[in-house]
Amino acid sequence: xxxxxxxxxxxxxxxxxxxxxxxxxxxxxxxxxxxxxxxxxxxxxxxxxxxxxxxxxxxxxxxxxxxxxxxxxxxxxxxxxxxxxxxxxxxxxxxxxxxxxxxxxxxxx
Amino acid sequence: xxxxxxxxxxxxxxxxxxxxxxxxxxxxxxxxxxxxxxxxxxxxxxxxxxxxxxxxxxxxxxxxxxxxxxxxxxxxxxxxxxxxxxxxxxxxxxxxxxxxxxxxxxxxxxxxx
Numbered sequence: 001x002x003x004x005x006x007x008x009x010x011x012x013x014x015x016x017x018x019x020x021x022x023x024x025x026x027x028x029x030x031x032x033x034x035x036x037x038x039x040x041x042x043x044x045x046x047x048x049x050x051x052x053x054x055x056x057x058x059x060x061x062x063x064x065x066x067x068x069x070x071x072x073x074x075x076x077x078x079x080x081x082x083x084x085x086x087x088x089x090x091x092x093x094x095x096x097x098x099x100x101x102x103x104x105x106x107x108x109x
Numbered sequence: 110x111x112x113x114x115x116x117x118x119x120x121x122x123x124x125x126x127x128x129x130x131x132x133x134x135x136x137x138x139x140x141x142x143x144x145x146x147x148x149x150x151x152x153x154x155x156x157x158x159x160x161x162x163x164x165x166x167x168x169x170x171x172x173x174x175x176x177x178x179x180x181x182x183x184x185x186x187x188x189x190x191x192x193x194x195x196x197x198x199x200x201x202x203x204x205x206x207x208x209x210x211x212x213x214x215x216x217x218x219x220x221x222x
Contacts (some may be wrong), residue, residue, distance in 0.1 A: 008149075030209070031209050033209040033210070035211075041215075042199065042213040042214060042215050042216055043152070043199070043201075043211075043213045044213070045210050045211065045212070048209045048210065087151060087152065089209070091209045096154065096157060096165070096167070097142075097154070097209060097211065098154070098168070099144075099151045099152040099153075099154075100151055101149060101150060101151035102151050
């Protein structure tokens with residue numbers, strides 16, 4: 001089976017940097033992805049890591065360490081519109097993806 | 110522009126009713142998924158399909174069935190709705206080679222009374 005752990009809530013100040021961690025246990029592993037979901041909206045894809053290291057996409061970066069079964073999403077220069085829930089997700093083969101329970105990020109002025 | 114649509118945004122049904130939730134994607138994606146989302150539990154996979162007429166159980170298939178007669182359409186069926194199936198239902202699709210990049214529909218909030 002697969003299980004993921006991420007913090008349930010994080011609060012950060014506008015303009016700051018925040019890191020959302022995700023640890024996973026899987027029977028098979030292809031990659032770690034991140035999704036953003038605003039209240040009342042649908043999840044939208046942010047990033048994907050299949051190999052160890054950092055992937056950068058604008059203000060967002062995602063990191064993966066396969067040996068530690070660990071990854072994180074880094075949000076820089078936080079803006080109020082970044083207030084949302086963030087989900088990590090693991091693909092373990094057979095076209096199946098398992099999502100974490102989500103981290104609710106609140107950005108405060 | 111990529112698009113996944115779901116037949117209803119809000120739905121209210123009575124216990125014991127048969128419920129159909131429809132999802133259509135216009136991206137020619139091979140994979141389609143049905144999730145339910147409940148507070149504190151994240152997104153849980155109900156069923157997925159990697160090809161027409163093919164289906165695989167996800168993590169919580171009990172009480173649900175699915176149908177995929179055409180590539181662009183994936184239906185979720187609640188044979189006899191129960192109150193514990195009150196939830197937000199999200200449909201998603203992805204290409205065969207890009208399962209990690211899923212495109213989600215707007216969701217259907219189902220209430221079973």
